[in-house]
Amino acid sequence: MKNLKARSQTVVSPVLGMYFNDFEVVRGQGSNLIDINGKVLLDFSTGIACTVTGHCHPKVVAAIKSQAEKLLHICIGVAYYEPYVKLAEELQKIVPIKDAQSFFCQSGTEAVEAALKLAKYASKKPGIIAFKGGFHGRTLGALSVTTSKLKYRDGYEPLLPEVYIAPLDLQVVEGLIASHRDKIGGLIIEPILGEGGYVEVGQDFLKGLRQLCDRNNILLIFDEVQTGIGHTGKWFACEHAGVVPDIITVAKGIASGLPLGACVAKKEIMAKWSPGAHGGTFGGNPVCCAAAIATLKAIKEEKMLANATKLGAYLKQKLSGLRAQHSGLIKEVRGRGLMLGVDFGSSEPVKKIINFCLERGLVLISTGADGTVIRVIPALNVKKTEIDRALKIFSAALANV
Numbered sequence: 583m584k585n586l587k588a589r590s591q592t593v594v595s596p597v598l599g600m601y602f603n604d605f606e607v608v609r610g611q612g613s614n615l616i617d618i619n620g621k622v623l624l625d626f627s628t629g630i631a632c633t634v635t636g637h638c639h640p641k642v643v644a645a646i647k648s649q650a651e652k653l654l655h656i657c658i659g660v661a662y663y664e665p666y667v668k669l670a671e672e673l674q675k676i677v678p679i680k681d682a683q684s685f686f687c688q689s690g691t692e693a694v695e696a697a698l699k700l701a702k703y704a705s706k707k708p709g710i711i712a713f714k715g716g717f718h719g720r721t722l723g724a725l726s727v728t729t730s731k732l733k734y735r736d737g738y739e740p741l742l743p744e745v746y747i748a749p750l751d752l753q754v755v756e757g758l759i760a761s762h763r764d765k766i767g768g769l770i771i772e773p774i775l776g777e778g779g780y781v782e783v784g785q786d787f788l789k790g791l792r793q794l795c796d797r798n799n800i801l802l803i804f805d806e807v808q809t810g811i812g813h814t815g816k817w818f819a820c821e822h823a824g825v826v827p828d829i830i831t832v833a834k835g836i837a838s839g840l841p842l843g844a845c846v847a848k849k850e851i852m853a854k855w856s857p858g859a860h861g862g863t864f865g866g867n868p869v870c871c872a873a874a875i876a877t878l879k880a881i882k883e884e885k886m887l888a889n890a891t892k893l894g895a896y897l898k899q900k901l902s903g904l905r906a907q908h909s910g911l912i913k914e915v916r917g918r919g920l921m922l923g924v925d926f927g928s929s930e931p932v933k934k935i936i937n938f939c940l941e942r943g944l945v946l947i948s949t950g951a952d953g954t955v956i957r958v959i960p961a962l963n964v965k966k967t968e969i970d971r972a973l974k975i976f977s978a979a980l981a982n983v
């Protein structure tokens with residue numbers, strides 16, 4: 583296994599943007615990654631917010647191995663199988679929606695596709711409201727409601743019709759609904775704009791959206807693909823605001839890095855989706871579902887939500903301290919739990935800091951429209967000693983730019 587970068591250049595599509603030029607990884611364990619030269623690095627990127635239980639959590643690996651020996655694939659349309667149903671049962675226990683039902687797929691973008699299709703189908707109205715700076719995925723439907731980076735849309739328009747992009751302003755949303763009355767069936771928003779730069783949407787704003795949706799018979803979709811499964815210290819970020827959506831999308835962390843997505847909705851909304859109106863061959867693959875069940879169990883047994891809350895507060899306080907020391911460099915520290923963003927207002931220092939940190943053994947990645955924010959998203963079971971080590975490297979990086 584050598585020269586991965588050079589070999590990629592001949593066989594891998596260049597469409598995949600790379601955060602790092604020469605970072606070649608071989609193994610992962612807990613919050614550590616081991617590169618091709620045997621160097622151990624602290625991973626505070628978690629594969630873009632996926633490895634919530636750390637890399638290769640023993641309980642998750644054991645569940646994957648055990649399921650792989652029993653049944654790799656069958657498809658829920660062919661037969662019922664335990665991991666699919668069990669995972670839906672486990673999700674029903676943790677989502678804020680009462681008596682929720684689940685549809686499983688492979689990724690975040692497919693979870694969003696499912697949610698948009700469900701909203702249109704169940705409401706019998708074609709229009710969708712989405713928000714400026716939102717990111718919901720790369721497939722054509724999800725891309726239609728994505729505006730976090732406009733280059734994602736370049737070359738693909740026209741996208742879905744009847745999509746209305748609003749600022750985070752309740753009056754504008756109300757105006758949009760009024761001028762397209764009886765046409766808007768769904769409204770989609772991330773409680774924290776992830777790819778948009780870790781911007782927290784106000785709790786009053788979410789409450790206001792709930793009221794507007796209720797008054798106008800619109801289905802409220804919370805895209806918790808990045809915020810969900812504990813990053814903010816609760817299973818779902820919307821719980822902080824006490825706002826319950828009609829539909830929730832989940833992916834990323836749910837199976838500790840195995841490809842799994844879910845569109846979870848109120849039973850009465852799911853009841854309107856007739857058999858065959860949506861589907862997929864691989865959705866809810868037995869091995870991925872087994873990994874997800876083990877992930878949720880490990881998070882509960884090892885009290886990882888409490889860890890995310892406690893260490894997230896500690897990390898935010900330390901980062902805010904660094905901001906005070908480097909006020910000319912850092913504009914803002916924001917976010918909740920272990921989903922924190924450090925906004926530099928410019929991509930130049932971000933690139934330098936990320937490269938410096940990688941060199942010293944800390945993996946961080948950027949976010950935001952122009953890559954001006956560094957996201958700090960360690961695993962939910964990260965240790966305080968690991969956070970302190972990361973802070974030491976990050977602090978040295980700040981001093982260096």
Ligand SMILES: Cc1ncc(COP(=O)(O)O)c(C=O)c1O
Pocket residue numbers: 689690691692694717718719720772776777805806807808809833834
């Ligand atoms: C909020 C949100 N929705 C949807 C997606 C798309 O997920 P995926 O990359 O798994 O398709 C992402 C990915 O970053 C996301 O952050």
